[in-house]
Amino acid sequence: MPDGSSSAGTLFAPAAAELAALARSYNPNSNAALIEGAYAYAQAAHADQRRRSGEPYFTHPLAVAEMLVEQRLDDATIVTALLHDTVEDTGSTLMEVTRLFGKEIAELVNGVTKLTNLELSSKETKQAENFHKLLMAVAKDMRVLLVKLADRLHNMRTIRHMRPEKQIVKAQETMDIYAPLAGRMGMQWMREELEDHAFRVLQPEARSSIIRRFITLKNETGDVIPRITDDLDRALFDAGIAAEVTGREKRPYSIWRKLNDKNDPEGDFHRLSDIFGFRIVTTSVEDCYRALGVVHRRWNAVPGRFKDYISQPKSNGYRSIHTTVSGRSARRVEIQIRTQQMHEVNETGIAAHWSYRDGVRFENPFAADPLAWLKDLSEGLSGAVDPAEFLEHAKLEMFQDQVFCFTPKGKVVKLPRGATPLDFAYAIHTNLGNSCVGAKVDNRRVPLFTRLRNGQSVTIISAPGQTPQASWAELVVTGRAKTAIRRHAREAEREAQVRLGREFARVAFAKVGKKPTDKALATVAERLGVEGGADEVLRALGATELSGDQIVTTLYPELTGDVPEPQGRPDGVIGLDPGQAARAALCCEPLPGERIVGISYRGRGVEVHSIDCPRLGAFEDQPERWIDLKWGIGESLGTHSARLAVTMANDAGVLGRLCSLIGEHNANISDIRILDPKPDFYVIEVRIEVRDLQHLSRIETAIQADSAVTDVMRKRNSETAAA
Template sequence: MASIDNLAERLSSYLNKDQVNLVRRAYYYAEQAHDGQQRRSGEPYVTHPLAVANILADMHMDHQSLMAAMLHDVIEDTGIAKEALATQFGNSIAELVDGVSKLNQMNFETKAEAQAENFQKMAMAMARDIRVILVKLGDRLHNMRTLEVLSGEKRRRIAKETLEIYAPIANRLGMHSMFVEFEDLGFKAMFPMRSERIHAAVKRVRGNRKELVNKIEESLTHCLAREGMEGQVVGREKHLYSIYQKMRGKRRAFNEIMDVYGFRIIVDKVDTCYRVLGAVHNLYKPFPGRFKDYIAIPKANGYQSLHTTLFGAHGVPIEIQIRTREMEELAKHGIAAHWLYKSSEEEQPKGSHARARQWVKGILELQQRAGNSLEFIENVKIDLFPDEVYVFTPKGRIMELPKGSTAVDFAYAVHTDVGNSCIACRINRRLAPLSEPLQSGETVEIVTAPGARPNPAWLNFVVSGKARTHIRHSLKLQRRSESVALGERLLNKALAELDSHLDKLPAGRLKLVMGEYKLAELDDLLEDIGMGNRMAYVVARRLLATSTAPDNPLTSETPLAIRGTEGLVLNYAKCCTPIPGDPIIGYLSAGKGMVVHLDSCKNISELRNNPDKCIPLSWAKDVVGEFNVELRVELEHQRGLIALLAATVNGADGNIEKVSMDERDGRISVVQLVVSVHDRVHLARVIKRLRALKGVLRITRVRA
């Protein structure tokens, strides 16, 4: 078992004596604080913080991170306050420990919500000091290594959380060794049988392949020596979880995956990487389209390497990664590989450290915009997918986006305002749909328009967490302003029936009613009315504190006028498809706002006399927009029938949204058309044109 003396000896290789002594002091403090506490395995509790510090020592982390690792459970598991730690070890250590400490036991509705809140708090701490996440990852890694003492259900829950969040974070920060261990330990805990079987199969295959691996390794080493280049050739093992994912995701047999031989060539300079690439391409024939240059364009986590796939002897596929020693170190330990806290504060972070900073900044932005912790964590998970596409701005700047991203994701990655006002895009100078997935190497240009707003349909195809969060946020704001406007009209209408108006009400009366409803401002009350959560006439009577209001506001002589510009808070019922000119009635649906039905619609016949739910409506004179209406056309069957109907509707300035056809018998066809029109007069014009067609027997408007 590792002891503090062993750790101190290891640390003395890269930390000075005073720093090692500070780490020792933190250990003794933690030992005292956790005195009498035990882990589930029966070991003294202090063995856990010590193990976490050892994990960080492997990555050559600074002394403050190691002290935080020693003390990371002190605030949560013992009675010691953050202030006491600050007095003993200074503010930066206390802040680090506080950031790593889990949330105090709060009463959340679900475990998922508790985890999400927990992660949110960690994101805040990461923004202040990125070392928080490194200590947290070390803590999680040791917990994963000692999972077997927990019950099956708890093991699976922790493993799932690790695979979904902590492994991708390690990958995002370029910490490949930790990422691989997280995945393999998580896999073993989630699916013990599958893990064991794949492990046994890998062991079996490794024995059979040994000779061939040695041969390939020899030929690569000779090739480098022949060209006068120094480099180290090492065989590369696939980890269990990646084998399992490929078998599952790509539907490949185990043998197909293991038939590929992986090697890594490590050299001293970047220039040598490209020379080695030329040499191995001379030795074996390369696979077309399987070369990737991550040195010129690094991955989002800072990973750099050349990747190529070759046809080896007897057609065996060989995957080769070529990189420098520095890149190898960075690939293993990522952001922890060249810890910048050793350098002066003024020095700008670069490489993977700058990218990590950028990512944390993005996470913080997601958090500020997200509606709740669960929405936040859903967006972070989207953002943690390791696959990227690399596209160019018109000025040649490279943008990294998650795989499957669209022009809308790109627009939000450039700037939130560009995303919000985006109306179209050009991909490689051709106009393209906003929903088209982007491919690496494409140049994307966004067309914006002042006053444009995000479209709710974008949520169906955007991939990045940033885009999704900002679209939702904008729609919430848009919906709120529309709800407030509709609520104001509804309340003023109800007040008008009582010979009053919002402007005439005394401020004291408003304040009193707002206090009763526990609302902070008038806009909140108007939003509630617009969203259908409160009835306008009930609020009006409360504001006037009078019982002389009519019992049924449906007897009102002045129905509310609909303009067609109310946006997200006004919906037109799909059952009866009302259009301007039709007699209409409004149904207030909680959370959705107002749904407009035909006055004769059967679906609301039972609710018509309920003043809590229904309100009389009329169409304003200046109503705008296009409204869908369903027509049933019976006509004699003839060739080119649909084209003829489409041409006739277009000739009357209408537009066919949807069409379906049934043959009643060999002679007569029944066509269902959904046509968009401006009002009843326009609809009459469309029907008149259709009636004039040869062979049309009957046209009816379909209603509920």
């Protein structure tokens, strides 16, 4: 990138034409005017902004666009990269982007903006919900993910300028979400770089240790890469195989992970085959296998370290032969063998679908369908009702390498590394997994916890009436299997709880001479605010979340004599007998200024309700218990509790403004809860102490006047008895 002058308006002017020229170099039909127009628009939009490093902010979208040009992507993706922060961070709007650059680019920019706003590092439930939204957004257009991954990579390259605590959050999010996604989408180079940047932040001492030991090894042995590369070149040349041989040192995180996979973080560097990697790129599939023969004849193959991903590709389209051999001085090295077409897909992953070669859209026969994995993932995890469970299973699907096994009829089943016969059964069909009683691997009976290996033939033995055991969830590694097992366990547990709850209800109702009819239980659910009706009340009863006495008292308090203890005496109420105690009903929480009425309880005083409280309908046939009451003079000098439900925009500072406003009206906040958080709006419930109805009304009016508030209303538990 050329140096610019001190003028913000001309700082990057030379690079606009450069960027367009680079795009045209691989795509002669590229629209240079579109790219240069997006460049100028984004540069102007970010003109007054700076990054934490002090650089002009526009260096960031430009760097993202340059990454995508290097991957030879289409104009729409490059323009989206230039514009991806304009709607979020400047005064630009989607309407304006649509008018200037078209609907396709506006939708891509909107998709990237939505991904950026997802809090993937928030607490687990929110993170799972947002990760699911991420997958859905990506499924609409995979180019959104390409821009977002490049955006994250540039941010990780410059992460040192962030605050330390922010670095940790972003690094963990990268390690948990973005790096595995890049790998799952076939962009292995990006995954490795993302992981290493995150490793530098999360475990700096471990990374430094790896680097120090690597330097020591190089000092002891010299640079082995040129020597081994020459050996491979010579052997292939002698065999008449045209191939390009390259070698490289693995990244520190990759080495660290391999050492930990061997349960030996302080392991022997000299015997670790994955410190150095060598790649042989040939012109044909036949030459791949010929090259493999040359390598195995020239050096000793290490048993158990051979994988043929050409005959059995990974689901992300990756194809290559992997073998580990003992080379010079018995040193182990990993060698990958592939064709040029395979290499291009392995390097670019899903980007291959939008890239250009020799002026035309690239059509590589080895490229995998980028949407297939997302479709399989969403179908396989459709039964994960718990967001945290969905997140766990999605990460399992992203992180693990694959093994390939066969059914008795020869059908290939792809499974994660470490999978068991149970995973195999559930991969074929949920019913087969649920009814599994045993398995044969290569025609030998094996335990269900056996770890499967590449090429094995698996036969599942099932039996009618068999049901999955809850402990199976610890034996399997696929999200599909875990989801099915846990779903069945939840359903079985619920059925048992409902049966037990029905018996508890029968005994409790019998004590007061009643029967637990479906209508009675539905009324209990309504009054207690239990979603799910009568069955959910029975389940809660069987799970001891509710007691039999509690549900009977809810329906027949006069029969049980179990009237709750008073809370919050409304002093100053006129109409009580001498010495008679009064308490405010929690169902309607009456305030001075409202008409009130009392309901008497034998030996327990009077419960004070507002005259419009729906709970009073339960006492219509008991007029002798009604007491005419009113507020005494001076009662408004005290304080009373009231609850407000406020719907407000999910913007910075809105909640703080609301709290300040309530304080300005001389009211105290005693409790506050977020009830329904959404990306754009959320509902909060705030309990405040007020003098009377007029005081509450003034506060409601002031809150409603705030531009970020869409609704405010007083909230009451109209069907709940006082407690």
